[in-house]
Amino acid sequence: MPKIVISEFMDERVVANLEDGFAVVFDTTLVDDRGALLAAVADADGIIVRNRTQVNAELLDAAPGLKVVGRLGVGLDNIDLAACGARGVTVKPAHGGNAGSVAEYVLTGALILRRQAFFSSQAMLAGEWPRQALIGREIAGSILALVGFGAIARETARRAMALGMRVAAYDPHLDPGAPEWAGIERHDSLFSLLAVADVVSLHVPLTEATRHLIDGDTLGRLKPDAVLINAARGGTVDETALAHALRDGRLAGAMLDVFEQEPLPAGSVLEGVPNLILTPHIAGVTEESNARISQMTADNVRSVLEQPAEVHS
Template sequence: MSDIVISEFMDEAAVEALGRDFTVLFDPTLVEARERLLDQGEGVRGLIVRNRTQVDEALLSRFPDLEVVGRLGVGLDNIDLETCAARGIEVKPAFGGNGSSVAEYVIGGALMLRRGAYFSSAAMLAGVWPRQALIGREVSGSVLGLVGFGAIARETARRARALDMQVMAFDPHLPAEDAAWADVERRDSLESLLEEADVISLHVPLTEATHHLIDATRLQRVKSSAVLINAARGGTVDEAALADALREGRLAGAMLDVFEQEPLPAGSILVGVPNLILTPHIAGVTEESNARISQMTADNVRAVLGQKSGRAET
């Protein structure tokens, strides 16, 4: 019987540190083996997950002794928060652990997509020399539009300003008088941002309000020279509408790290779409961020279990 079960990958140094205080089952293959994961539940006090383990009512019913869910990251759409709250289970995200990683991913995507010169390897190896066709654009002087202006978006804005980008943001949940707006142009509507931005980057959670936030109607408002980056949550972009916009040249490029279905299904609507870069939900995961997030999560879980058992924190 284990005190803590870890169902997805985690920095091994943090796992070893937890193992000095608790009995730990660390098995990243559990995320792919739902029944085997559910069978571990009896007696488990702490569960550590990333975004793929579904901490839903069915799982929680099989973990009757659970006291804390540690989230290796910040998104919580895979965790049934209402049921956790009703059962007194604390949910502990690793806030701030991967901000730099995601911000660098967005800036890297902006540079690649604006320049447009990084899709030519196959043609060049076939003997083509498409120099004129690959004359792209600089990010300097372009407008970065941030949809959502939380901590990661602010990290992104800071880096963008260092590249002489103009930055605007839309966030209806952040009051106009908040000091965070000091160096960023605040937009009152998403539509006005979409119409002016050269690079659009999403920084919102997946909720009923943000599902397909970027849909066919809103993509009609975007410049044909603009590019879109989504390293936030799958489902916030209507993938079919995005595919149509890219195929029809109504959008210059896109970079997606998150998807409505992960992994992508066979025959995905995104197969063969031009000027599209896909990555497997990796924007927030680097060697450095994995170590930070893992240690933060280990500390969060240790603190909860230590308090509830009366043990001193180490």
């Protein structure tokens, strides 16, 4: 019976269904115990991961029979695609499963950060009444600037326009004549996009080209009343530069769901920074999206493992 190792959280009902036909090891402690993970995959045919499990040459060497990597999500920066390809290991992300969840997260951030009033709880409990200081802005009529214009960004744009936002975007990998640009203000450079932005949302993978894409220089291109949301990948924002911009009042607010190091280290540069909301890589995870992505990933892995043996040779 083919063996599947699941090293991070997944919908338990879907896991139970996988156990009908596969030997399943479902152990969410494996992501933090590398030795145990390598031992578990020694005879595995498939592995299912989220973003924290590193599927690299070390793991592939420890799993000589591995045929498929199921990714509970779409980001692939924790998976060595070249090494997988060289060993004939199929990588199957769950495309489209969490687009709506991330879009809702981004728009929630836009609403909270633009209004500012939601930061008033402690002052209120201390007997203050900072009404004048917390008069914020509406998102209707404001410009949502999307850095990257893939499927999740396009879903975010669709919902943002329904709220009356104007949408601008920059994506050098999408052909200027592509139909996806209909109704969108397309920019030819990141700098020109940031210059008009009221709300910036990142929708790019983490690569050498996008590492610290938002740094001191690019933050300096934003208007002081602009806000930044990153629900894409940690490392695309220079956290030190962002902390300085928020402390100095050069940016009105930020909401981060992804970080250069997860979990955050003790003494993070983000500690005590004003007008900053931090969440634990949860933008794409709701009860509904977790069920969708889990089922998609299970189906993806099952489809590979149920192929005739010669397909993997």
